[in-house]
Amino acid sequence: MDVEALGGRVRAERRRRGLTLDALAGASGVSRSMLSEIERGGRMPTVLVLDRIATGLGTSIARLMQDERPVGTTVLRHHEQEVARDPAGWERRVLSPVLPGVEFEFMRTTLGAHVDAGVFLPHGAGSLEYIGIERGTLRLTLDDEPLELHAGDSASYAGDRRHAFANPGSEPCVYYLAMRL
Template sequence: MQEQIHKKIGKNLQDIRKSRSLSLDAVAELSGVSKGMLGQIERGESNPTISVLWKIVNGLRISFATLMEDASPQVSVVAMEETTPLVEEEGAYRAFPIFPFEQDRGFEVYSVLIEPGTSHQSEAHYEGVEEFIMVMDGELRVEVGGESYTLKPTLAMRFSADQPHTYTNDTDKTIRYVTLIHYPSANR
């Protein structure tokens, strides 16, 4: 059975308030909505008007939809073979979006396969973007900032991705690595 909207709003409001370590008094001060009304909303005892919701979202500086979204699952299990890869270099470079970008998280995670003898050049991302690479199988050569770095399974790398960078497999075996791309909060 689908949760009633006012109960969903109440739970989301309470989760946001607690995640920010705010008291009901603090949210009342930020939003102009009384502490009593906020408590009723959080407990699902009140079905707030749109104008009350606008006061809350403006006070907390969140989107209107944030109060009505379904909660994210506590556990997500992703099977790489069930994702559709981004394919480059005629299929020799495949990036599987394991955890695609979500606005509130600010990052995305890919599992990448590069076939032997393949090189893939990535354009510069916007300023402040960072990449984190962890090699799982094989030996990956990364060129960034005029330098070349060789990564094996015991090594990891972080770099500013706001410059062109290249991933190369100089070996005769497929490379598998995981990359996390972090986007700066100022741009979220």
């Protein structure tokens, strides 16, 4: 992932929404200095920080990672898909293109054995998330209520809740997440 391009997209989305760095810091819980460093292309945020920035902007990680594509048939070849890797041992692969006026994201996430991805901030009111487990075990926690999901299980929930993802198992967990903001 190109850190300078990412920084430019964060800055452009912040400005498009008429937010100052201070306002985005307040909305995202990410410090003003870190936001400034990310916007300048001087720092690659973790996946969790990137999600907090996207949530503070009312958008998706996908919109921050890739340029919009025209509406129509879009094919994202495997090598064209953006992947955010977190040093804690997990990754998110963005499977959906970014389209003008559409706030939707479809991702494939892999959590290594015993990896806790952390707590994600609530998205806006009316947002929805859908999850399907391909393999392994996922502990999905919604507002402090843990749910254990296994290969083949699926769930949906309001995205305006705090949500956390962890793999309590000794094998990798792979799941798909679709989000409508």
